[in-house]
Amino acid sequence: MKARHPKPRTGGTYLLARHLPRWGHPHYGHGVSLVERASRSGVIWSGTTTASVRPSPYVAHHALLSIARSHDPLLQLPAEDLLLTWLDTLSQWGYHSVSTSALAPIAATALHDIGFSTAQDLVLLEHHHRDTDNFIGVLPSLRGRWPGSRFPSQPVITEILHLDCAAFGNERQMDLITLREALCATEQSRVFVSYVDKLLVGFVIVGVSDTHGFIQRLAVDPNCRNSGVGTRLVQTALAWIQAKDCVSTVVNTEASNVVALHVYENFGFAPMNYRLAVLEKNLLP
Numbered sequence: 113m114k115a116r117h118p119k120p121r122t123g124g125t126y127l128l129a130r131h132l133p134r135w136g137h138p139h140y141g142h143g144v145s146l147v148e149r150a151s152r153s154g155v156i157w158s159g160t161t162t163a164s165v166r167p168s169p170y171v172a173h174h175a176l177l178s179i180a181r182s183h184d185p186l187l188q189l190p191a192e193d194l195l196l197t198w199l200d201t202l203s204q205w206g207y208h209s210v211s212t213s214a215l216a217p218i219a220a221t222a223l224h225d226i227g228f229s230t231a232q233d234l235v236l237l238e239h240h241h242r243d244t245d246n247f248i249g250v251l252p253s254l255r256g257r258w259p260g261s262r263f264p265s266q267p268v269i270t271e272i273l274h275l276d277c278a279a280f281g282n283e284r285q286m287d288l289i290t291l292r293e294a295l296c297a298t299e300q301s302r303v304f305v306s307y308v309d310k311l312l313v314g315f316v317i318v319g320v321s322d323t324h325g326f327i328q329r330l331a332v333d334p335n336c337r338n339s340g341v342g343t344r345l346v347q348t349a350l351a352w353i354q355a356k357d358c359v360s361t362v363v364n365t366e367a368s369n370v371v372a373l374h375v376y377e378n379f380g381f382a383p384m385n386y387r388l389a390v391l392e393k394n395l396l397p
């Protein structure tokens with residue numbers, strides 16, 4: 113493993129952490145600050161830890177808690193009493209349950225200690241780029257809506273979200289906010305696509321920060337699997353990352369996802385020495 117992995121930024125939270133005043137709310141007491149930006153959505157921070165909360169677009173009364181730098185294996189969450197105050201806030205906002213962004217082990221342990229359980233066990237895989245790598249991009253990159261823009265046009269975004277739902281299912285599909293976060297999480301990003309008869313059958317979202325590449329999302333239409341589409345998408349992603357002189361590419365996938373693991377292993381990806389976990393908790397008494 114490389115000594116340093118600049119982690120992709122979690123969309124929005126860095127900016128908010130830097131620009132919002134650090135006022136305390138009397139109700140939340142010392143150590144927890146809160147800004148409610150919209151109904152049941154906002155930013156909570158304690159010390160150096162920042163988390164954003166928003167309602168799940170697909171599960172009623174379910175909160176999505178996205179913790180900044182949550183992939184960082186050194187990330188320490190605040191003390192238990194502060195974390196319990198976070199949960200109190202979610203209950204007061206009317207949520208019945210919560211799930212987190214993917215967390216590295218130290219942070220996950222802190223939440224397990226206050227009753228969270230593991231919803232997804234994610235393997236982190238890394239490919240070390242070598243001078244001998246010779247990936248050739250075979251699929252087109254999506255053009256931005258305007259020059260320099262990361263965001264495809266609305267009809268293409270609709271196609272991507274539709275395909276993502278077919279590939280990942282109702283509860284794990286991306287919504288527009290997650291797509292935006294994936295595109296903005298790194299210094300540069302691209303979406304590569306595969307079309308058959310003008311129909312989108314696969315896409316990959318790929319990003320680069322510093323000298324590290326990240327495969328953020330990969331999906332192939334269930335009706336078009338096992339015909340090499342996923343492989344061509346990963347190959348194109350690696351070619352783009354390689355052209356940016358990256359030293360490594362990291363991706364995560366569920367430990368049970370044997371097909372994705374097989375595709376990545378075919379390209380020489382190997383498991384890193386820690387995993388990530390998405391955690392969840394029921395908030396009802």
Ligand SMILES: CC(C)(COP(=O)(O)OP(=O)(O)OC[C@H]1O[C@@H](n2cnc3c(N)ncnc32)[C@H](O)[C@@H]1OP(=O)(O)O)[C@@H](O)C(=O)NCCC(=O)NCCS
Pocket residue numbers: 279280329330331332333336337338339340341342343344363364365366369370371372374375378
């Ligand atoms: C993972 C995914 C992108 C693969 O796409 P795909 O187009 O089917 O991939 P390919 O056809 O290029 O390759 C599939 C490989 O898996 C192998 N495979 C198929 N079923 C398998 C199984 N049950 N166990 C192990 N390997 C399997 C195929 O033989 C092929 O390997 P090969 O090239 O060595 O023969 C697709 O299954 C998908 O969208 N899944 C849901 C979303 C997802 O899991 N995304 C990845 C998360 S990071």
